[in-house]
Amino acid sequence: MIEFDSVTKAFPDGTTAVEDLDLTIPSDGTTVIVGPSGCGKTTTLRMINRMLDPSSGSIRWDGTDIADVPVTRLRRQMGYVIQSGGLFPHKTVAENIGTVPRLIGWDARRISARTGELMELVDLDPALAKRYPAQLSGGQQQRVGVARALAADPVLLLMDEPFSAVDPLVRGDLQQMVKRLNTDLGKTIVLITHDIDEAITLGDEVVVMQRPGHVAQQGTPAQILTEPANPFVDAFVGKDRGYRALTFLPAGELDLTPADGPPPEGARTFPLSGSARVALDETLLSTDGRAYALDEGGRAVGMVGVDAIVAAADRQRALIKDS
Numbered sequence: 338m339i340e341f342d343s344v345t346k347a348f349p350d351g352t353t354a355v356e357d358l359d360l361t362i363p364s365d366g367t368t369v370i371v372g373p374s375g376c377g378k379t380t381t382l383r384m385i386n387r388m389l390d391p392s393s394g395s396i397r398w399d400g401t402d403i404a405d406v407p408v409t410r411l412r413r414q415m416g417y418v419i420q421s422g423g424l425f426p427h428k429t430v431a432e433n434i435g436t437v438p439r440l441i442g443w444d445a446r447r448i449s450a451r452t453g454e455l456m457e458l459v460d461l462d463p464a465l466a467k468r469y470p471a472q473l474s475g476g477q478q479q480r481v482g483v484a485r486a487l488a489a490d491p492v493l494l495l496m497d498e499p500f501s502a503v504d505p506l507v508r509g510d511l512q513q514m515v516k517r518l519n520t521d522l523g524k525t526i527v528l529i530t531h532d533i534d535e536a537i538t539l540g541d542e543v544v545v546m547q548r549p550g551h552v553a554q555q556g557t558p559a560q561i562l563t564e565p566a567n568p569f570v571d572a573f574v575g576k577d578r579g580y581r582a583l584t585f586l587p588a589g590e591l592d593l594t595p596a597d598g599p600p601p602e603g604a605r606t607f608p609l610s611g612s613a614r615v616a617l618d619e620t621l622l623s624t625d626g627r628a629y630a631l632d633e634g635g636r637a638v639g640m641v642g643v644d645a646i647v648a649a650a651d652r653q654r655a656l657i658k659d660s
């Protein structure tokens with residue numbers, strides 16, 4: 338658990354980036370800090386690994402004031418990923434990934450084994466190991482950035498707008514990878530973004546920040562969407578929050594009309610294991626307002642129309658409000 342206690346960060350030019358911030362980041366799962374440009378997200382993240390130190394207040398990690406931990410020891414336990422990967426341009430993919438293991442004195446064979454393991458983990462073709470960053474796509478660069486951050490097996494992964502420079506499809510793939518890192522490796526992830534959709538998709542916990550660097554609301558994605566704590570959060574989440582709420586409604590919970598066998602030719606489809614939001618997108622893209630749910634074998638197991646999805650979203654919102 339990371340606890341900010343009355344943390345203020347003022348820069349020498351007089352800008353107060355973060356003011357009197359109280360924030361608790363749980364050790365379990367992914368916490369996404371979201372907010373408009375300039376609200377203090379990056380400053381907050383950089384105070385966690387002490388790239389910046391608070392002007393006043395304190396930050397504790399599992400009870401220890403991080404100001405008392407030597408910076409190198411602290412950073413070894415915290416991987417850091419930034420926008421566009423932040424890779425060393427004159428080093429190969431393998432050399433980039435091996436940066437920290439080399440610094441801490443691992444031998445060449447161990448570094449090479451770890452590099453191979455990490456490339457597999459982040460779905461990078463081993464053939465790319467000898468390439469330079471400029472010879473990779475934006476999505477591949479981000480995967481290398483994540484592999485590098487994980488090299489020495491940190492407890493915590495800090496990610497600063499990691500996917501804002503890639504196109505939406507690649508972004509979706511990278512988001513799935515982050516989810517996997519969290520569930521398979523049990524890493525604590527703190528990710529910042531200005532994109533509320535990304536926050537809802539990735540966050541177990543979402544912190545909406547407001548200028549200058551304080552918390553407007555913290556809660557689950559469902560809470561943020563259905564019970565915005567104040568007009569700022571309401572406006573930030575946007576008018577289409579009903580639609581956004583479908584992201585965390587499983588498609589399997591929709592009221593499906595049974596179907597059996599391959600979907601009709603030209604029909605829009607969605608995975609039964611996906612979200613109701615994908616189902617809604619597909620029904621809207623169809624010519625007849627319907628889409629088919631597919632099981633893992635690609636067989637249609639049900640059909641749904643726009644009305645049924647909207648009704649399900651309404652039911653879910655009502656449930657959350659009552660709880």
Ligand SMILES: Nc1ncnc2c1ncn2[C@@H]1O[C@H](COP(=O)(O)OP(=O)(O)OP(=O)(O)O)[C@@H](O)[C@H]1O
Pocket residue numbers: 348349350352353354372373374375376377378379380381531
């Ligand atoms: N080194 C610095 N010196 C002076 N002001 C700074 C410095 N770094 C950041 N700031 C200011 O502090 C405020 C918060 O910046 P920060 O980068 O933390 O915001 P952010 O929410 O991450 O924004 P963005 O989404 O645009 O990256 C901004 O007004 C910014 O201009």
